[in-house]
Amino acid sequence: MKLVDSIYNNFNYDFLLKVIRILFGLVWMADGSFKFIFNTSSSLAAYITTASLGQPSFLLPWFNFWASIYLINPPIFRILLGSFEIILGLLIILNLYWKLVYPIGLIFSLSIWMIPQRFGGPYGLGTIEVGSGLIYSISFSFLLICMGLSEKLKRISN
Numbered sequence: 001m002k003l004v005d006s007i008y009n010n011f012n013y014d015f016l017l018k019v020i021r022i023l024f025g026l027v028w029m030a031d032g033s034f035k036f037i038f039n040t041s042s043s044l045a046a047y048i049t050t051a052s053l054g055q056p057s058f059l060l061p062w063f064n065f066w067a068s069i070y071l072i073n074p075p076i077f078r079i080l081l082g083s084f085e086i087i088l089g090l091l092i093i094l095n096l097y098w099k100l101v102y103p104i105g106l107i108f109s110l111s112i113w114m115i116p117q118r119f120g121g122p123y124g125l126g127t128i129e130v131g132s133g134l135i136y137s138i139s140f141s142f143l144l145i146c147m148g149l150s151e152k153l154k155r156i157s158n
Contacts, residue, residue, distance in 0.1 A: 013150070014150060017143075017146050017147070017150060018095075020143070021092055021093070021095065021143060022092075022093050024092055024139060024143065025088075025089040025090065025091075025092030025093035025094075026089065026093065027089070028085050028086075028088050028089030028092060028105075029085070029086050029089030029090060029093070030089075031085050031089075032081075032082045032083065032084070032085025032086035032087075032088070032089060033082065033086060034082075035078050035079070035081055035082025035085065036079075036082050044070070044074065044077070044078060044081075044116070045070065045071070045074055047116035047117075048063075048066055048067050048070045048115060048116050049067045049070075049071070051063045051066070051067070051115060051116055051117075052064065052067075062114075063115070066115045084108070088101065088104070088105055088108070092105070092143075098143075098144075098147050102140050102143055102144040102147070103140075103144065105136070105140045106137045106140035106141060106144070109133045109134075109136035109137035109139075109140060110133060110134070110137045111133075112131075112132075112133035112136070113131045113132075113133025113134045113136075113137065114133070117131035117132070117133050117134075
């Protein structure tokens with residue numbers, strides 16, 4: 001039991017949180033840079049315009065609205081999306097404005113899950129995943145909670 005207590009008491013949670021945060025930020029930066037490296041306008045258009053396929057009819061206005069927004073100017077939308085993801089990743093890595101960045105990232109991740117990833121659906125026989133946007137939003141929630149706890153513990157210990 002003393003070994004477990006020793007490992008627990010000497011483990012650097014802040015370092016682990018920093019590594020997780022940096023890796024998460026790198027994922028966002030890579031995803032954003034893919035929007036510039038690869039011509040994703042056509043694939044994004046396909047994701048967004050076909051998002052309503054197989055969905056319940058009450059969701060059609062939601063998907064049609066976003067498809068009409070995207071189709072106004074797909075290249076500009078791609079540039080804005082890629083730039084936002086790179087900036088988001090950079091802010092995560094540098095740990096700047098985390099109290100603002102993490103909730104924005106959570107909302108943005110949920111919007112990815114709700115629009116091009118179609119709420120992870122349609123669900124049915126053979127469904128194998130819920131969508132990465134939902135997992136990203138859970139990751140932002142986790143980071144937000146951990147950063148808040150870390151900050152609170154630092155204030156208590158001082």
